[in-house]
Amino acid sequence: MAAAEFFEARIFRGVLCHSSTLNTFGIVFLAALILAAVTRLWLARRHVAYVQAHRTDVPAAFAAEISLAEHQKAADYSAAKTRFSMVDTVVGTAVALAFTFGGGLQLLHEISALWTTEGIARGVVLVALFGLVSTLLDLPFDYYRTFVIEGRFGFNKATPGLFFADALKGLAVGALLALPLAAVILWLIDALGAWWWLAAWGVTIAFGAFVQFIAPTVIMPLFNKFSPMQDPALRERVERLVQRCGFKVKGLMVMDGSRRSAHGNAFFTGFGNTKRIVFFDTLLKQLEPPEVEAVLAHELGHFRLRHVLKRMAITALLSLGFFWLLGYLMAQPWFYSSLGVASPTPAMALLLFMLVLPPFTFLLQPLGAKYSRMHEFEADAYAVQYASARDLVSALVKLYRENASTLTPDPLHSAFYDSHPPAVARIARLQKA
Numbered sequence: 001m002a003a004a005e006f007f008e009a010r011i012f013r014g015v016l017c018h019s020s021t022l023n024t025f026g027i028v029f030l031a032a033l034i035l036a037a038v039t040r041l042w043l044a045r046r047h048v049a050y051v052q053a054h055r056t057d058v059p060a061a062f063a064a065e066i067s068l069a070e071h072q073k074a075a076d077y078s079a080a081k082t083r084f085s086m087v088d089t090v091v092g093t094a095v096a097l098a099f100t101f102g103g104g105l106q107l108l109h110e111i112s113a114l115w116t117t118e119g120i121a122r123g124v125v126l127v128a129l130f131g132l133v134s135t136l137l138d139l140p141f142d143y144y145r146t147f148v149i150e151g152r153f154g155f156n157k158a159t160p161g162l163f164f165a166d167a168l169k170g171l172a173v174g175a176l177l178a179l180p181l182a183a184v185i186l187w188l189i190d191a192l193g194a195w196w197w198l199a200a201w202g203v204t205i206a207f208g209a210f211v212q213f214i215a216p217t218v219i220m221p222l223f224n225k226f227s228p229m230q231d232p233a234l235r236e237r238v239e240r241l242v243q244r245c246g247f248k249v250k251g252l253m254v255m256d257g258s259r260r261s262a263h264g265n266a267f268f269t270g271f272g273n274t275k276r277i278v279f280f281d282t283l284l285k286q287l288e289p290p291e292v293e294a295v296l297a298h299e300l301g302h303f304r305l306r307h308v309l310k311r312m313a314i315t316a317l318l319s320l321g322f323f324w325l326l327g328y329l330m331a332q333p334w335f336y337s338s339l340g341v342a343s344p345t346p347a348m349a350l351l352l353f354m355l356v357l358p359p360f361t362f363l364l365q366p367l368g369a370k371y372s373r374m375h376e377f378e379a380d381a382y383a384v385q386y387a388s389a390r391d392l393v394s395a396l397v398k399l400y401r402e403n404a405s406t407l408t409p410d411p412l413h414s415a416f417y418d419s420h421p422p423a424v425a426r427i428a429r430l431q432k433a
């Protein structure tokens, strides 16, 4: 059979037999998938409409620092990004349907037999094929986002060469990290029987911690250059602040973010011996030293108030629940048959689970966003104890302006997604401090 005929026959057979086995769970998944997509599209439309309705007036609190032209650029940028996210939602939903009911995963399983038919090895090949196909499907979207949207608004600094080099490196690093983990989990399923999920959860948590630990020294330098902060005056100012807050941080690094984007940022990374504070070179160009200090005080607040640790603990707890659920579902024949899969293998269960989970956890999104916004307010409150509130306000206003972040998001869209409080509420609270 020629390859084309083989694929055609598979897909045809897939559609035929799977539509007839669409049982209760298949219907529940389909309903959740459609509900999540419709909610996303509805929120996006609201957001675009709201931003455009407020396009003609800079909010009073910002009128002195942000010009009407800058405000309108932010509105157009938000609208462009949000409209594109709607395309992403529709295609993402179609891809999830194609992998499940469309027989896509089953097809990848059959293709994996070209390499091996041994259980665990074939499972790893299936996971690798799925990762490869997903990455290739994402690539045109990333390309459009980078070169068309970011490019149009003057934010993109990457060349196509750098973009594709990043994609290749990302794929290689992803494979190097994910495939051994998948192999270990598949082996645990094979070796431990009913309690595999508990051991697999432990391994996954330990693995996550390991990746966090090596990220600043091994993974991130593959993509960016990190150099110690040079400017002696700024360095001294920052070191004094770090001391005032009772910290010991070894690395005070500057990252060449300007190679890819004009957006600026600052973050904390690693833990133990690899703990460091990283500033984007773009951020240092945009802010005055006292403003850099205020932004850093905010980041230190996240650390001191254990926000990172709390999030990791919640994630670990949630994933324990997910592993337990996966352990249960893996043993149910209907889990496979109702989702368009005829070959119930452990690797298949892992992938199906990853595809099925998002529309259900979508409902947790507003809770997670609210939790994150609470942490932002807490970090701001911490920052103004150790640095000037006025400097933090002026730093934030500059960052809103330089990043063309909208000052007038749709309140519901913002409540659902935003990890940071809306500009107006955040600045108002800082001005009271």
Ligand SMILES: [Zn+2]
Pocket: 298, 299, 302, 376, 379
């Ligand atoms: Zn923050």
